[in-house]
Amino acid sequence: MFSLLCIVGALITVFGVAWVLHHYTRGLPEYTQLEDYEPPTLTRLHAGDGRLLAEYAAEQRVFVPIEAMPKLLVNAFIAAEDKNFYRHPGIDLFGIARAVIQNLLHATSGKRLVGASTITQQVAKNFLLTNEVSIDRKIREAILAIRIERTLSKERILELYLNEIFLGQRSYGVAAAAMNYFDRALSDLDLAEAAFLAGLPKAPNSYHPKRNPSAAAARRNYVLRRMLEDGYIDSEQLWAANGESIELRGRDRGEVVNAPFFAEEVRREISNRYGEDALYRGGLSVRTTLDPPLQKIGSTALRSGLISYDRRHGWRGPITRINVDNNWLEQLNLLQAPAGMKEWELSVIMEVKENAAVIGLMDGSHGSIPLDELLWARAWREDQKIGPEVRAVSQVLARGDVVAVQSLATTGEGEGARPKTYSLCQIPDVEGALVALDPHTGRILAMIGGWSFKESQFNRATQAMRQPGSAFKPFVYLAAIEAGYTPASVVLDAPFVIDQGADLGLWKPENYGREFGGPATLRLGIEKSRNLMTVRLANTIGIGKVIEAASRFGIGVFEPHLSIALGSGETTLLRLTTAYAMLVNGGKQISPATLERIQDRHGRTITRRDKRSCSECRGTLSATTSMPRLIDHRETVTDPATAFQVTWMLKGVVERGTGRRIRVLDRPLAGKTGTTNESFDAWFIGFSPDLVAGVFVGFDKPRTLGLKQTGANVAAPIFKQFMELAIARKPPVPFRIPRGIRMVRIDAETGG
Secondary structure: OHHHHHHHHHHHHHHHHHHHHHHHHOOOOOHHHHHHOOOOEOEEEEOOOOOEEEEEOOOOOOOOOHHHOOHHHHHHHHHHHOOOOOOOOOOOHHHHHHHHHHHHHOOOOOOOOOOOOOHHHHHHHHHHOOOOOOHHHHHHHHHHHHHHHHHOOHHHHHHHHHHHOEOOOOOEOHHHHHHHHHOOOHHHOOHHHHHHHHOOOOOOOOOOOOOOHHHHHHHHHHHHHHHHHOOOOOHHHHHHHHOOOOOOOOOOHHHOOOOHHHHHHHHHHHHHHHOHHHHHHEOOEEEEOOOHHHHHHHHHHHHHHHHHHHHHOOEOOOOEEOOOOOOHHHHHHHOOOOHHHOOOEEEEEEEEOOOEEEEEEOOOOEEEEEHHHHOOOOEEEHHHEEOOOOOOHHHOOOOOEEEEEEEEEEEOOHHHOEEEEEEEEOOOOOEEEEEEEOOOOOEEEEEEOOOOOOOOOOOOOOOOOEOOHHHHHHHHHHHHHHOOOOOOOEEEEOOOOEEOOOOOOEEOOOOOOOOOOEEEEHHHHHHOOOHHHHHHHHHHHOHHHHHHHHHHOOOOOOOOOHHHHHOOOOEOHHHHHHHHHHHHOOOEOOOOEOEEEEEOOOOOEEEEOOOOOOHHHHOOOOOOOOOOOOOOOOOEOOOHHHHHHHHHHHHHHHHHOOOHHHHHHOOOOEEEEEEOHHHOEEEEEEEEOOEEEEEEEEOOOOOOOOOOOOHHHHOHHHHHHHHHHHOOOOOOOOOOOOOOOOOOOOOOOOOO
């Protein structure tokens, strides 16, 4: 009878186990996918010199192979999370028993229940299951853990776990956590730091050193004790690490290049090419074309130019006003600074004196704005006009005004120090852009798309379609030279009238200043930017040839209207600057490029800008090795002699024409100003033999820049400041003369 009962019991047990397995294994996810699993990792953008430009990630993670992780860190996690990791088959029966007993003992004490999940079980949950708290999920987790152990090695399981786990501070995986908490690579972590990270999986937010330092230290010390018990460290190491304070070191942003408009262009290009998933989860390594020193020079030049223009056109008033008699400091600190303030400070006017304004700052200190720093702040008037000269502080500021200021100096030291003096600042209402590129390759070296990326992500270098005005004229003259004209050819500078057809009336273009010069050479016409000569020239050769040249150089596709010759067709700063680059490079076609090379997470190159092959480049160079010859695959957009003639004419613009303020740099430079009707847009596109840069200034909602605000005095100074520093350390290089060109002296007035 007893034997029969045993048999029945055994059968019931077998059937029960079989039912449980059948019930809980139905619909289990496919765990074998973990063999080839690649966790989402961040994509990094690097500047041309290798410095970090930007990071994009759905989960901030850097994947590190297990063999590259320091043993100290791995041991810390095993000691903290799963001491029997190398001995159990996926679930730890002894650990489960211990947890059950402890939980029964703590059932009435209110203490937190103890878990018994192994590292393998956590991998099963994190990768394949949900965070649902239930017996059903725990059983499925245990079954999956056993199956995973049969499929994957212990090292692979650890690799998945340490790269996947969330450790707070927006950190997924140990590499990201080491960087975000301590600004260190994994190999540079010390014992105390490794133990701290190993203590985080249990509750990352509860053990944050800033929010709960005592709990963070206690958890780290617990991990250290476990490491001692398991033989990973000795007591001397324990006591040394146990006494260390947990000092967070945020990531050093000093080596991160600040080029948000450029980075956004790259982000969009990668997203369009490879999709959002590849960008935010694919772990791409992207080397861009950006030149950080040129980017910084360009940003400073554009910023200075916009401030200079803005100050010439008056003070538009305070940011807001507060009551300084009622807790001014609290009110000031509650204000949100405008997005475009950058390094300036918010302040409030506390008192207006005869020769200065006393200000209060957000840290509670005081300073002053002298009258001399307010002389520029004449009242703004419509159409960019300005009010009367400033003779008193009260003309500009009043008590309670909240304004932006920039520190100038502190007078004296110690107790005798007087308050700092400040200058009054104003976020420019006008916008602008600057782009610089290599004319031989099209590599974009610098791109600033506006005053502030935080204020507006609209990129005026690539997205703003504006009329280039006279900056388009070089391509009218190029079309004329292609049609048989020369720089010495004479064209009449005199009134020009054309009937535009029914209901459109007569079109009567005019020169700037409404003067006429009579017969003049093409060279003089472009140097002085004569509108009437340009229109007459375009009309003679046919506007179709001008439009074809514009299309060939990538400026745009325009309707056949004669006004196109004066730059009425819309284009972008980048397109026009690239077109000028094709003039200086000898008429070779280039495409502006932001990407130099893209590698996948395994280091394989998936695309590169330079498509030329060079088998000789792979060998070892020696003193006797001849330089490899690379084939130039660039197509020709115009004859090199034609491109040079236009380049030489543009050199004359800088030496004698509308761009002559650039002449003081005393370097081989060429370029052209551009101003549209009523001064809505101001341009200067210029170049040296090996660097081309374009500048645009205008309001986002087009309106006049003001009387006599032309490309020569709005955009050209920005180009001048940029180019002065950009080529300062490079020896002067003359413009390269192609074959077939003979230099002959001629009379600039008559062409004879």
